[in-house]
Amino acid sequence: xxxxxxxxxxxxxxxxxxxxxxxxxxxxxxxxxxxxxxxxxxxxxxxxxxxxxxxxxxxxxxxxxxxxxxxxxxxxxxxxxxxxxxxxxxxxxxxxxxxxxxxxxxxxxxxxxxxxxxxxxxxxxxxxxxxxxxxxxxxxxxxxxxxxxxxxxxxxxxxxxxxxxxxxxxxxxxxxxxxxxxx
Amino acid sequence: xxxxxxxxxxxxxxxxxxxxxxxxxxxxxxxxxxxxxxxxxxxxxxxxxxxxxxxxxxxxxxxxxxxxxxxxxxxxxxxxxxxxxxxxxxxxxxxxxxxxxxxxxxxxxxxxxxxxxxxxxxxxxxxxxxxxxxxxxxxxxxxxxxxxxxxxxxxxxxxxxxxxxxxxxxxxxxxxxxxxxxxxxxxxxxxxxxxxxxxxxxx
Numbered sequence: 596x597x598x599x600x601x602x603x604x605x606x607x608x609x610x611x612x613x614x615x616x617x618x619x620x621x622x623x624x625x626x627x628x629x630x631x632x633x634x635x636x637x638x639x640x641x642x643x644x645x646x647x648x649x650x651x652x653x654x655x656x657x658x659x660x661x662x663x664x665x666x667x668x669x670x671x672x673x674x675x676x677x678x679x680x681x682x683x684x685x686x687x688x689x690x691x692x693x694x695x696x697x698x699x700x701x702x703x704x705x706x707x708x709x710x711x712x713x714x715x716x717x718x719x720x721x722x723x724x725x726x727x728x729x730x731x732x733x734x735x736x737x738x739x740x741x742x743x744x745x746x747x748x749x750x751x752x753x754x755x756x757x758x759x760x761x762x763x764x765x766x767x768x769x770x771x772x773x774x775x776x777x778x
Numbered sequence: 779x780x781x782x783x784x785x786x787x788x789x790x791x792x793x794x795x796x797x798x799x800x801x802x803x804x805x806x807x808x809x810x811x812x813x814x815x816x817x818x819x820x821x822x823x824x825x826x827x828x829x830x831x832x833x834x835x836x837x838x839x840x841x842x843x844x845x846x847x848x849x850x851x852x853x854x855x856x857x858x859x860x861x862x863x864x865x866x867x868x869x870x871x872x873x874x875x876x877x878x879x880x881x882x883x884x885x886x887x888x889x890x891x892x893x894x895x896x897x898x899x900x901x902x903x904x905x906x907x908x909x910x911x912x913x914x915x916x917x918x919x920x921x922x923x924x925x926x927x928x929x930x931x932x933x934x935x936x937x938x939x940x941x942x943x944x945x946x947x948x949x950x951x952x953x954x955x956x957x958x959x960x961x962x963x964x965x966x967x968x969x970x971x972x973x974x975x976x977x978x979x980x981x
Contacts, residue, residue, distance in 0.1 A: 625793035632800035639807030648823070650832040650944055650972035655960060657969055679953070704981050735953045741842075742949035744956065745824040745975060752827060753980055 651748060656760050669730055673718050676732045677707070677747060678768050679739035680777030685747075689714060697771050702746050711754050731759040734768060738778050817841070818884055818905045819848045821948040825978035832974060836939050838929045839974070840922070840959055841885055843948035846912030847922055847959065850885030851929045851941070857881040859932035860925070864890055867924055872897075887912045890921055915958050923962050930966075946974040 671690045678686040678697070687710060688697040700706050715729040722728075731751060735744050744761075751759045772778035821843040834852070841848040851857055858877040865872045868890045872880070876897045887910040888896045896904060904910065915922045926943070933941040943963060947956055963971055 622790065624790075625797050629793055629797050629800055632797065632804050636800060636803050636807060639804070639811050643807060643811040647834075648832045648944075648946075648974045649826065649828050649977055650830055651826050651828040651975050652830070652970065652972055654970045655964055657967075735957075737952070737954050739953045740949065741947040741951040741953060741956050742824040744953060745826055745947075745973060748973070749826040749828070749975075 674730045674732055675714050676734060678772055679735040679743045680772045681738035682777060683743060684777040686772055686775055692767055699775050708750055708754060711750060715754065729756055731756055733759060733761045734764040736764050736769060736772055736778055818910055819843050819846060819887060821946055823946060823974055823976050824949045826975040827978060827980055828975060832944055832972060833942060836933050836937055837942050837944055839944045839946055841946045842951055842955055842959060845955055846887055847915060848885045848887035849913055849922060849925050854881035855936045856932045859936060860928040863928035863931055864924060886910065889914050915962060920962065926966060943968055943971040944974050945971060
């Protein structure tokens with residue numbers, strides 16, 4: 596034994612082969628743990644904000660109990676009526692019912708949105724006032740579903756139509772829907 | 779010439795601090811996140827581009843799906859107050875314990891005369907299909923109307939604010955059912971309310 600043992604511990608007796616316990620580092624590789632922690636953080640961050648439901652505000656026209664037939668007067672040329680039928684189809688006509696033909700239309704970008712943008716432009720050209728755009732009357736029929744209703748309200752938000760109202764459908768309009776086989 | 783020794787640096791970084799921060803944030807998010815309550819009437823809401831979030835307090839949610847109507851209002855105190863008002867209206871006395879149990883319950887869809895039964899049940903029993911048939915809205919006995927009034931009163935008393943109403947409808951729900959709910963609201967002169975939707979982007 597030529598070397599001096601400086602390490603603490605080990606055998607006391609010289610001459611014997613010492614049993615040295617291997618010195619282990621106290622450092623642990625934390626990389627995996629940190630990875631996991633950040634993964635969970637991301638998950639919780641995203642779920643907390645995504646779980647909150649979105650709320651679309653809807654204002655219905657005031658129903659006057661005493662005078663249910665009270666109507667607000669608007670120029671018929673500015674209005675467009677949407678009749679929501681079954682099977683994701685809708686009918687629309689401009690102005691007063693019966694005066695212009697009702698057309699069958701689909702939902703979405705190439706359907707009703709195109710129509711609404713065109714009509715809105717036409718009305719603004721007519722009134723020469725940006726604020727006096729199209730007035731849309733939404734009339735869901737009994738055969739329509741809730742998704743159609745929300746879709747139309749959504750289109751109003753997308754095209755930025757300020758004046759629209761949800762109105763009860765009339766018998767005349769139901770027969771229009773029946774004629775097109777969407778009621 | 780002595781050799782210039784470049785000290786060898788370890789590539790291992792001390793991650794202890796980073797780990798601490800990560801877990802601190804993790805704990806924070808776990809504790810603050812609210813899990814989606816188990817809904818007795820699961821609905822698939824339609825999507826819209828609206829990004830306005832529903833407020834977290836003073837909101838009553840009317841869930842409509844499969845022709846049934848469920849009702850819930852946020853806030854324990856408001857809930858127990860609302861139950862008391864309903865009890866007064868329909869001549870049913872609810873004990874303090876029953877009110878407490880009701881305050882922590884979820885959205886419900888039972889007629890008021892079954893309410894005592896509903897309160898005594900466990901959550902699993904309540905959600906068993908067939909028991910909750912929806913709140914009656916017929917013109918003869920419109921309990922949804924009564925519940926909304928009770929919840930509005932309770933909110934006024936507890937928080938001195940106006941109750942906001944949100945409708946959570948299923949995509950496939952037929953419009954007449956939604957119309958019924960809207961009519962109930964309009965009869966109380968609530969002309970402004972929210973529709974709960976999912977998020978989508980403009981296509």
